Amino acid sequence: MSTPLYGGAERPAVPNKPAEPAESAERMALYRKLAWRIVPFLFLAFIVAYIDRVNVSFAKLQMLTDLSLSETVYGAGAGIFFLGYFIFEVPSNLILHRVGARIWIARIMVTWSIVSCLTMFASGATSFYVLRFLLGVAEAGFFPGIVLYLSTWFPSNRRSQIIALFMAAIPVSGAIGGPVSGWIMQQLAGVHGLAGWKWLFLIEGIASLVVGIAAFFVLHDRIESVSWLNKEEKALLALDLEADAQTRAHQTVRGAFTNPKVWLLGMLYFCIAMGNYGLVFWLPTMIRASGVVSVANIGLLSAVPSLISAVAMILIARHADKHDERRKHVAVCAVLGAIGMLASVLLGQHVWLSMAALVVAAIGINSIAPVFWGIPTALMGGVGAAAAIAVINCTGNLAGFVSPYVIGFLKDTTGTLLPGMIVLACALVLAAVIVLAMPATRKAA
Template sequence: MERELETRVVRKITWRIVPFIMVLYLIAFIDRVNIGFASLTMNQDLGFSSTVFGVGAGIFFLGYFIFEVPSNLILNKVGARIWIARVMITWGLVSGAMALVQGATSFYALRFLLGVAEAGFFPGIILYLSYWFPARRRAAVTAMFMAAAPLSTAIGSPISGALLEMHGVWGLAGWQWMFIIEAIPALIFGVVVFFYLTDRPEKANWLSADERAWLVKTMEDEQAGKPKTSHSIWAGLADIRVLALSLVYFGTSAGLYTLGIWAPQIIKSFGLSSFQVGLINAVPAIFAVIGMVLWARHSDKTGERTWHVVGACLLAAAGLAFATGATSVFAVLMALTLVNIGISASKPPLWSMPTLFLTGPAAAAGIATINSIGNLGGFVGPSMIGWIKDATGSFAGGLYFVAALLLVSATVTLILARSSARNPQAKASAQH
């Protein structure tokens, strides 16, 4: 009877929450990385070098870094419904304003403001899932949510490529149309969030009384079983495991945004049209969605997290190394597929770790810290690729640099697991 109730509740909250937040993340990711497609024509229109473009694309994460933790703490206080709505509406406005960029200064400023506006969205959703889903279910649910990132590439790439072909319509460049049109969904869904999301299980009127009671009790029991020292904000910020996971996430973020920001230009270098680039760039993402979900399910089934993160990081690093020697579109496609699968598959088991040893304000602060510090990799990776490309005329050096960061992520994950295994208080995070 208990098992049947659990199955029914988890199925109901999964269908209510996960498809919706997947759509939100898909919109967020398109608005975050469509700069990669804009670069196919915008860089020439505005005279941007690879260095200027790399820094401008990556500066998003500096704004994100500064405001991430405060934003997540506010969400924990006022609720996801209000705060996620605010986040989406403001980032939609700034993303649309990218059509007004006229030079490097306005490019840097708007990308920075986009990071400020979007700060708190991703870790806020991760925190939100920890309110609703027991830990043993969380990697698979996180995988479904995070599958929206590669899905956004699969769906958004052909759309972005097609919008670039609108060059000259009503006197606007194709990249300007792309920014304007792709900002509209964020504004619409920002309003929808306010009316659709339920902040906590206690308020879930769409569950029956017995379903709601089971879920509330299950989540309360889980919170009570966590270490008492992991409740305060400072505990979340100062926990060495949080800092270690931040470093792990740094490498995976460098890899993720290298793909999002530079893959279109790497593919374009083989002489393809913008629309053809969009179609080809979508293919690796489709395989990434499949690999991510299967890998996360295996992680949940075995209860193992460490090697699932390590193996995925190593696969992504190998794909980047392979890409440096690719001499055909097919070879690049194969290399980017390996990178996409590895990067995507590393995320769900990684994000299942912090909520195993943090709760309450500490979880809000800890998750936001991991995301904000880790996402600085989204600044370092793309910026270094741009700088190295201007210095050498090739993508190879930058791709090797990002591959090295992924090797560091794998190494730190192993060190964290070994350290946790020796420390009884931290043992749970190593085992799970």
């Protein structure tokens, strides 16, 4: 019988050991403990990472005027982050696989926090581009490294829910970062002669630095190194992870670059990321276009889609794990995101209708990735998995450059956001088509 490609794997029998119930009380207690011990800190780390990545969308509201930058320059600067990210993603993830998450995640966070703080010194298009590129170089490997790290603690049939809990940091970062960014820019503007957007980069960069230093002391690379699991729990976890590892193809680093499945998944993630970064980099602009003037109010309103979608993405990922199904979940969420993005602009003259459409878009777009990342982590194992996950992530994240640049260029050219939203909607619909065309079992793949 074929093993589900997009769901939990059938576990092979362990010699001389009777099979245990899949949801025994011991297993439920073990994975509940793991979730509470591992996910909260990673959640916090991803919040500060994502705020530093996209706080430029709020800085834009003042920065463009102060530095005399166009929408096209902003879009290019927002996106050039992902060029640095793309170039250094695979090497970074391979280093993490070699030296361990504890050292490398801490290094990534400390480096990017310093670059984020330095962005306050941007004085024109060139310096803006350089600092955004360096920020991408510094952060390269963070997200795929965390995905890889989680795969060493949770078997594939539990991973979508765990990744969803971790990735809920994206909408939560919007819910926190929006109001905080708006408050900083409004309340600290002119303090000590610094513009509000300069304070934004400085304060939020320092927050990342603190979390980065803490990562060195909080993360653990091996099951054997943790003191909060007893011998029986360690043995059960090792048993589950070993059984799960036997269902994945162990390949070489070179295989990650030559495997067509890896590039197909990268193309799929590119289409997904087009919608995601279109939403996060232009959400404040879309809210302002609906008639909201105050920067603080824009920050508060931006939290609404983020909070609602944070709950939705966890429920959708749980539903996907429960039914061992990934393809239809990804496709439905992609189409939902496309409809919401288009409607938010078409209803842009009505604040609350536009906000309702943005909620729909956020639910659809933010709920895709946790389910999607259950696919490659269930397919691949070994050192090649580190390279494969990085290849998929960095290929997809090229959309982080394409999406804001295309939207900025089209807005400068046409004076409206509608053409850019049409492009994003088409990318999301294409994602739905690609994932539905993929084989439904590992054997077929």
